[in-house]
Amino acid sequence: MGSLFREIKFALKDRIVFICLIGVALLSTYSLVAGLQESASEHAMIERTNDLVTQDRQYNLAKQSDAGGAAYYSFHFAYDPPSSLAFVARGVRDDLPWKHRIRMLALEGQIYETDTGNPELSKIGKLDFAFVAAFLLPLLSILLLYDLRAIEIRNNRWAFLSITVGNGNRLLLSRAALRSGLLYISLIVPLIIIALFSGAGFSGTLLVAAAVALNCVFWCLLAYWVFTRIESGPTTAAILLGCWFFLAVAIPVGGKYAVEKSIKVPSGGEILLMQREAVNDAWDLPKKATMTPFFERHPQWANTADVTKPFEWKWYYAFQQVGDQTVEPLSQSLRSAIARRDKAMGLVSLASLPLLTERLLSQAARTDVASFQRYESCVRDFHQRLREFHYPMLFGEVEYSLEHMTQLPDFKPCL
Amino acid sequence: MKKITTIEAENLSITRAKKVVVKNLSFAVKQGEVFGLLGGNGAGKSTTLLAFLGFLTSTEGAARINGVEADVDPAATRRAIAYLPESANLYPHLSARENINYFLSLAKVKSSADDIEMALNQVSLAEEARDQRLSSYSKGMRQKVAIAVAILRQAPILFLDEPTSGLDPVAIDEFNRLITKLAKSGTTVLMVTHDVYGACQVADRIGLLRRGELVGMFEATNDARISVDEVHQAFASGA
Numbered sequence: 001m002g003s004l005f006r007e008i009k010f011a012l013k014d015r016i017v018f019i020c021l022i023g024v025a026l027l028s029t030y031s032l033v034a035g036l037q038e039s040a041s042e043h044a045m046i047e048r049t050n051d052l053v054t055q056d057r058q059y060n061l062a063k064q065s066d067a068g069g070a071a072y073y074s075f076h077f078a079y080d081p082p083s084s085l086a087f088v089a090r091g092v093r094d095d096l097p098w099k100h101r102i103r104m105l106a107l108e109g110q111i112y113e114t115d116t117g118n119p120e121l122s123k124i125g126k127l128d129f130a131f132v133a134a135f136l137l138p139l140l141s142i143l144l145l146y147d148l149r150a151i152e153i154r155n156n157r158w159a160f161l162s163i164t165v166g167n168g169n170r171l172l173l174s175r176a177a178l179r180s181g182l183l184y185i186s187l188i189v190p191l192i193i194i195a196l197f198s199g200a201g202f203s204g205t206l207l208v209a210a211a212v213a214l215n216c217v218f219w220c221l222l223a224y225w226v227f228t229r230i231e232s233g234p235t236t237a238a239i240l241l242g243c244w245f246f247l248a249v250a251i252p253v254g255g256k257y258a259v260e261k262s263i264k265v266p267s268g269g270e271i272l273l274m275q276r277e278a279v280n281d282a283w284d285l286p287k288k289a290t291m292t293p294f295f296e297r298h299p300q301w302a303n304t305a306d307v308t309k310p311f312e313w314k315w316y317y318a319f320q321q322v323g324d325q326t327v328e329p330l331s332q333s334l335r336s337a338i339a340r341r342d343k344a345m346g347l348v349s350l351a352s353l354p355l356l357t358e359r360l361l362s363q364a365a366r367t368d369v370a371s372f373q374r375y376e377s378c379v380r381d382f383h384q385r386l387r388e389f390h391y392p393m394l395f396g397e398v399e400y401s402l403e404h405m406t407q408l409p410d411f412k413p414c415l
Numbered sequence: 416m417k418k419i420t421t422i423e424a425e426n427l428s429i430t431r432a433k434k435v436v437v438k439n440l441s442f443a444v445k446q447g448e449v450f451g452l453l454g455g456n457g458a459g460k461s462t463t464l465l466a467f468l469g470f471l472t473s474t475e476g477a478a479r480i481n482g483v484e485a486d487v488d489p490a491a492t493r494r495a496i497a498y499l500p501e502s503a504n505l506y507p508h509l510s511a512r513e514n515i516n517y518f519l520s521l522a523k524v525k526s527s528a529d530d531i532e533m534a535l536n537q538v539s540l541a542e543e544a545r546d547q548r549l550s551s552y553s554k555g556m557r558q559k560v561a562i563a564v565a566i567l568r569q570a571p572i573l574f575l576d577e578p579t580s581g582l583d584p585v586a587i588d589e590f591n592r593l594i595t596k597l598a599k600s601g602t603t604v605l606m607v608t609h610d611v612y613g614a615c616q617v618a619d620r621i622g623l624l625r626r627g628e629l630v631g632m633f634e635a636t637n638d639a640r641i642s643v644d645e646v647h648q649a650f651a652s653g654a
Contacts, residue, residue, distance in 0.1 A: 006520050013508050155504035160561065163468055163498040164568070165521045166490045 024186040035087030053077040067393035067400040068313025071104040080375035083366040084200040089130035091367025106323040112268030134358035145223035150233030180220035211360040248354040255348030265337040278326040282319035294318035314394040342369040378414035426476035438627040449604040451618035459627035497570035501577035503561035507550035534563040554581035575606040
């Protein structure tokens with residue numbers, strides 16, 4: 001214990017180490033507070049939008065006299081609220097939509113017709129804790145560790161130190177471990193404090209702390225392995241920076257390129273266009289062309305009265321659904337390709353600890369691709385519930401009334 | 416009482432970068448003796464020292480400390496050694512007292528504040544400088560702090576590499592007196608130097624190294640120190 005305090009005191013007396021650790025703590029705090037503010041602003045936006053959409057729905061419903069109009073003017077706000085740990089990692093939350101305004105029209109178009117915020121900003125990305133812990137932490141480790149042995153050699157102190165302590169490399173290992181430990185503490189203490197105050201889950205915080213520790217230990221051991229073999233500080237730094245570039249840039253970027261080349265993903269725009277064409281074409285097609293594929297899915301309505309008028313709501317909503325059915329294979333293939341790409345990137349991350357750390361943090365923060373897909377599936381389930389509520393009224397099984405409309409499904413996020 | 420051998424080179428040969436730097440070197444230093452290894456640049460004296468410190472492996476023969484081969488168990492042999500390099504730059508962000516405390520703690524040696532003050536007095540480090548960071552010290556002052564560490568370690572064997580380099584003449588005299596005193600108290604000293612005068616002032620025996628081989632041995636008697644002229648002549652004749 002005495003030697004631990006001795007080395008802590010020794011390390012902190014070094015101004016560069018001290019300034020670096022303070023800088024890391026500030027950077028960590030900034031990234032976490034920025035993440036927390038982002039989450040708070042999303043929560044506020046959800047609450048505000050939800051209220052507005054609900055008021056708008058109630059206002060419009062009061063004016064409707066039939067089921068078709070009621071379904072047409074009933075908008076619902078679907079959203080994926082930020083998790084209690086979302087402040088840790090933005091993940092794909094800036095790239096993929098986490099909020100939608102849904103009604104009982106064709107769903108696919110509504111899912112892929114979305115505003116993702118400022119696309120230029122999402123391209124640059126935000127400085128979140130995950131980026132600091134996954135990609136900047138190795139650079140800071142290199143900064144603190146690359147010169148540990150070289151400075152002793154340069155100052156003609158290495159032999160003196162080794163003779164004094166008996167085994168100089170063992171002392172350097174303990175110094176490297178201590179500096180890495182201090183770096184870790186500077187990074188993780190703000191996280192723990194903010195997690196405690198914001199009520200983030202214990203297991204999630206623990207997972208984040210463990211993933212960051214793994215990254216920290218890896219760079220400590222790698223730096224030790226290199227600096228005990230190379231006498232020159234600049235050469236050690238160059239080798240370690242090369243390792244960082246390879247692990248934190250080349251593998252993730254190269255892996256992403258290879259994955260995107262090998263797994264083709266249909267674009268959401270393509271789905272939107274195809275679905276709109278299918279819906280628009282339906283206006284000019286015989287009613288039977290719409291109703292037959294619709295009744296294949298809903299045989300319980302097959303015996304209801306034929307569509308004879310130029311416009312009937314049941315026909316209108318049927319061709320909305322048929323529009324969805326038309327793009328179903330493409331939509332399914334999009335979702336499955338995104339999942340396969342994500343799985344492939346998971347394999348790539350096994351060769352890149354920074355990428356793996358970032359993925360683990362996004363997973364803990366529920367801002368990863370899997371969480372996005374869960375949300376999308378939640379929206380699809382909700383839309384299905386909307387259809388199940390409206391169809392009996394449209395096909396005359398249940399009579400339309402404002403009282404019945406009070407049972408209209410409400411969107412509840414899937415957690 | 417028969418004095419035991421603490422430092423011994425037996426047919427020691429060392430090859431570095433395919434070049435034989437030390438060739439068939441043999442000598443032994445007994446407890447309490449000050450042995451000077453003298454030679455010009457490239458004579459192999461620092462290589463020999465590094466072998467005793469356990470940083471180099473012998474190609475043939477052995478470098479032993481208390482009978483243990485230094486390259487076989489360096490951690491064990493280093494426990495008995497204190498080492499003073501040429502121009503030791505101890506930690507510039509610590510003061511003299513902090514540096515001493517730090518190094519003694521690394522060596523697991525317990526010394527009181529009085530012991531530390533006594534050692535700093537012995538090396539004549541100005542009192543007002545003792546709490547200043549070493550970054551403001553001259554080369555000679557830094558060397559004095561390193562000497563104080565070596566003294567306080569109380570190791571039975573002391574290796575010195577050009578120890579008076581950077582010291583002023585007064586400090587050199589004080590240092591020589593200190594080495595003599597340590598030797599009298601039983602410390603064995605091996606000093607590597609190219610300073611003929613300095614070596615003759617303090618050494619009981621001097622081995623002259625040339626191109627990795629021991630080419631001469633000079634010994635002080637009870638009545639007289641080693642003759643500077645004699646050593647200088649031998650040193651210069653091979654240059």
